[in-house]
Amino acid sequence: MRIKAIHVWALLVIATLLSWFLKGDAVAAKAGATAVILIAAFKVNLVISHFMELRWQPAPFRLIVSIWLAISTAIIIGGYWVA
């Protein structure tokens, strides 16, 4: 079942505003920074699935893009925690 684009957009906006809340002093810096990147990854996945409409078939584009998202998220969060 395809989710309506306006609902996906609303979810993206809510996730963006949640990131905005997490950047402040209300949460510990490390937890907040990690959460904002995980939320960004969730948003990117929404864009790939519902705006770009990239499915798992035909292969291999969705698999490559998903691996890219996992690696990019790991790089940004990993670099932050090691610093």
Add this chain to the structure above:
Amino acid sequence: MVQDNLNQTGQASRLPGDSGVWTFIIADMAAFAMFFLVFALGRMEAPDIYELSRQKLDPNLGLLNTLILLTSSLFMVRAVDAARIADRAGTMRNLVLTLLIGSGFAITKVAEYSAKIDAGIGLTTSEFFMYYFAFTGIHFLHFAIGVGALLMMLVKARRDAMDERFVQWIESVGCYWHLVDLLWIMLFPMLYLMRAG
């Protein structure tokens, strides 16, 4: 009428847009993954300098640009949907809205760069700002190319037949426009929101 990219029957679904465009999108994403890596490695070496530099950015403008691109992307989806049912007026209307809302990104970005330059902040201020200007500058170039592609689609939507070929064109441009959005979704928290612990 062209089918959208659903997979409700269990059969293999269709790739939206042209496979060449997808090859370009993936190559481009790989380049940005390298950008994320050099930024992460740089930050590991000097987290304090990166944090002080980050605090000089205006997150309000970053948030505004995120909302602008997300909303512009919504109208891009609607333009593609209209093209699939050969709704010329709907396609053009949504393309115009995609462009109008998206152009807000350029206004905000110019205001942001101007404020930085006025404050004496440039490429050589710190390694953070070198990456900030390089990454957001390259992203802005993507945005500008996307605006050009959207203008081309507006011309095509006005004069071309609303056939499968047109749908493939608009899907390709749509996926590129969503790439501009997607890259910003990652750049925004990495540059503006990651507070040092």
